[in-house]
Amino acid sequence: EAQVTQNPRYLITVTGKKLTVTCSQNMNHEYMSWYRQDPGLGLRQIYYSMNVEVTDKGDVPEGYKVSRKEKRNFPLILESPSPNQTSLYFCASSPRAVNSPLHFGNGTRLTVT
Amino acid sequence: AQSVTQLDSHVSVSEGTPVLLRCNYSSSYSPSLFWYVQHPNKGLQLLLKYTSAATLVKGINGFEAEFKKSETSFHLTKPSAHMSDAAEYFCVVSRNPVIYNQGGKLIFGQGTELSVKP
Numbered sequence: 001e002a003q004v005t006q007n008p009r010y011l012i013t014v015t016g017k018k019l020t021v022t023c024s025q026n027m028n029h030e031y032m033s034w035y036r037q038d039p040g041l042g043l044r045q046i047y048y049s050m051n052v053e054v055t056d057k058g059d060v061p062e063g064y065k066v067s068r069k070e071k072r073n074f075p076l077i078l079e080s081p082s083p084n085q086t087s088l089y090f091c092a093s094s095p096r097a098v099n100s101p102l103h104f105g106n107g108t109r110l111t112v113t
Numbered sequence: 114a115q116s117v118t119q120l121d122s123h124v125s126v127s128e129g130t131p132v133l134l135r136c137n138y139s140s141s142y143s144p145s146l147f148w149y150v151q152h153p154n155k156g157l158q159l160l161l162k163y164t165s166a167a168t169l170v171k172g173i174n175g176f177e178a179e180f181k182k183s184e185t186s187f188h189l190t191k192p193s194a195h196m197s198d199a200a201e202y203f204c205v206v207s208r209n210p211v212i213y214n215q216g217g218k219l220i221f222g223q224g225t226e227l228s229v230k231p
Contacts, residue, residue, distance in 0.1 A: 004156070033219075035221075040122075040223060041223060042203060042221040042222055042223040042224050043157075043203065043221040044221070045219065090156055090157070092156075092157075101147065101159040101162055102149075102157070102159070102219070104156030104157045104158070105156050106154070106155055106156045107154075107155075107156055
């Protein structure tokens with residue numbers, strides 16, 4: 001089944017403890033992206049990648065890192081999480097970056113205390 | 114600069130009545146526009162997209178949207194609501210890669226929560 005898989009679905013952590021949220025797609029998509037969803041703000045893009053080894057900042061990249069060493073994986077790294085990073089995170093992929101609908105994962109709900 | 118505004122944060126309709134979710138966009142050129150739906154505890158799913166072909170776009174589950182350049186609108190409609198349509202809906206505009214020399218920039222509206230009453 002074609003899908004975008006995020007793990008974990010739920011995560012509670014403490015301030016400053018490094019964490020990684022994994023994202024994997026099995027559709028051979030070139031483009032991948034991370035979003036955070038907060039009430040009243042819709043989805044805001046954190047980072048995106050147009051292909052392997054190519055990443056770029058979105059609208060809210062501060063406090064996050066990503067890597068794209070393989071086409072299928074696009075992990076989101078929080079080196080030192082803070083409470084303002086408590087949010088619902090979505091990974092998405094599409095065949096190409098332009099005019100191509102996104103396929104979303106089911107989300108990761110992160111709480112930082 | 115591009116932007117997208119969903120005019121209603123909540124819409125409530127009765128089952129069997131029409132649905133109208135409003136979206137206005139701002140863009141200095143013809144954008145690509147999308148509507149996505151998000152059911153509880155799920156990721157977003159594409160409903161339909163407009164990419165400069167026919168201005169009336171039909172999507173899944175009986176939804177459609179009309180691109181009106183003169184009004185800079187892309188409202189989502191459905192003739193008859195079902196209980197299963199209760200969800201959050203997002204209007205999305207895509208930045209033109211030819212002008213900006215990069216792809217991958219989608220701008221999401223704030224979302225409209227649709228409630229359907231029996």
